[in-house]
Amino acid sequence: MSFINYSSREINCKIVYYGPGLGGKTTNLQYIYKKTNPEHKGKLISLATETERTLFFDFLPLALGDIRGFKVRFHLYTVPGQVFYDASRKLILKGVDGIVFVADSQIERMEANIESVENLRVNLQEQGYDLDKIPYSMQYNKRDLPNIAPLDEINKVLNPRNVTWFEAVAPEGTGVFDTLKSVAKQALFELKKKY
Amino acid sequence: MPGLDLVLYEEEFKQVDAELQKLHFQANSKVVFLVDKNGQLIASAGETQGIDTTSLASLTAGNIAATGGMAKLIGEKEFSILFHEGEKDNIHISVIGQRVILVVIFDQRSSLGLIRLRVKKASEILGRIFEDIVSKAEREREEGKVPESPFAEISDEDIDNLFK
Numbered sequence: 628m629s630f631i632n633y634s635s636r637e638i639n640c641k642i643v644y645y646g647p648g649l650g651g652k653t654t655n656l657q658y659i660y661k662k663t664n665p666e667h668k669g670k671l672i673s674l675a676t677e678t679e680r681t682l683f684f685d686f687l688p689l690a691l692g693d694i695r696g697f698k699v700r701f702h703l704y705t706v707p708g709q710v711f712y713d714a715s716r717k718l719i720l721k722g723v724d725g726i727v728f729v730a731d732s733q734i735e736r737m738e739a740n741i742e743s744v745e746n747l748r749v750n751l752q753e754q755g756y757d758l759d760k761i762p763y764s765m766q767y768n769k770r771d772l773p774n775i776a777p778l779d780e781i782n783k784v785l786n787p788r789n790v791t792w793f794e795a796v797a798p799e800g801t802g803v804f805d806t807l808k809s810v811a812k813q814a815l816f817e818l819k820k821k822y
Numbered sequence: 823m824p825g826l827d828l829v830l831y832e833e834e835f836k837q838v839d840a841e842l843q844k845l846h847f848q849a850n851s852k853v854v855f856l857v858d859k860n861g862q863l864i865a866s867a868g869e870t871q872g873i874d875t876t877s878l879a880s881l882t883a884g885n886i887a888a889t890g891g892m893a894k895l896i897g898e899k900e901f902s903i904l905f906h907e908g909e910k911d912n913i914h915i916s917v918i919g920q921r922v923i924l925v926v927i928f929d930q931r932s933s934l935g936l937i938r939l940r941v942k943k944a945s946e947i948l949g950r951i952f953e954d955i956v957s958k959a960e961r962e963r964e965e966g967k968v969p970e971s972p973f974a975e976i977s978d979e980d981i982d983n984l985f986k
Binding site for chain 1: 827828829830831832835836858859860861862864874876877880881884887888890891973974975976978980981982983984985
């Protein structure tokens, strides 16, 4: 649910990074934070455990520039990926404008990926959203690891809607900005449809 | 899509802003700000320099969402007021009309009693303003009246430029 302020000429969009635990959602935000000019970003806030597992969410505000005289702000959130934090995941999806699903490409994580996509669908439904309609991009992360599933196979299993997908190696930044740009574009075009 | 996007025009923004300024003054607070339940800052008043209001807004919404989740688990609708006491500064958080969150930061120059009193009064007025905003948006939608959009002409190129 975006927020348009005609007085300060600003528009805010909420993008949520979803996916199984240890898949690289936080790493995506950390890379974006590292590579964004200081004047375009706010603080990266991580509510994490002592072992750096996401406990509630990570948050990164970005103000990348203007479109037609309106300052466009993106608020990036990650959810905690671990299964037992489902109550927190539901809360973070409130008011979402676009979703990035960060899948772990390793063969042994395929089941966790599938479970997480299903969980995303159910949690979105509870908020009144439809995963088949919402702005949505897929990222197949960890493509540098040896034991990974072939792309066409992952895509068949995780991406029946066939949304735009990207290969990624998040710590090195491969695919990170492409994924963000893709979902940002869809979210802004959604506004164009509505307003 | 559930609910309506929050669209704030100049006139309504001025009303909200004036109410926040009044509350800031009357409650003798340091900072007052208003946040969308999704964590987006709507307006603020007071000594906001040196405070990361964007992060504070997001964490406030997370806080309200988390306590709201707790409320549901014990059969409450929501906890509409939260209060955090610090050594010097305190934060009073309240939910208005189930839609926006009012945050007041204050120190020893004020008191919890005064804050509660002033917040209650301001909440009634702000609640009405936001009710009007929502009903106006719904009315316009029903009449098929769509506000002139800055996004109607948006192009791929515009978005590409953001990521250069």
